[in-house]
Amino acid sequence: MKIPQLAKKLEIKSCHNVQWEDHYSWIHQENILEVLRDKSKLDPEVKKYLDEENVYADYHLKDTKKLQKKLFDEIKGRIKLDDESLPYKDHTYEYWTKTTVKGNYSIKLRKKMTLLL
Secondary structure, eight states: OOOOOOOOOOOOEEEEEEEEEEGGGGGGOOOOHHHHGGGGGSSSHHHHHHHHHHHHHHHHHHGGHHHHHHHHHHHHHOSSSSOOOOOOOEEEEEEEEEEEESSSEEEEEEOOOOOOO
């Protein structure tokens, strides 16, 4: 099976009077938040490459599927899904994170502290 290759498209970048060549900057999309909401907005060339990469990985890792599942289940079993961090105090606010059984991401929280005089 052939290794997927991402096309090179030269773009000259510069910052602080330094220039360099970037052959892969074309894959970054300005509308990435829209792409995350609607995958049909992903550049078709990038999507094709990602699909090819996934097929390649699946082909070469097919013998490890059971081990992957076992490791995933073990890691997941060690993660407390309903958890809260200790608050961090910063001037007039407390910040902390919370994870719940629902959802895949932590929730960032902030609360104004009451000042005691």
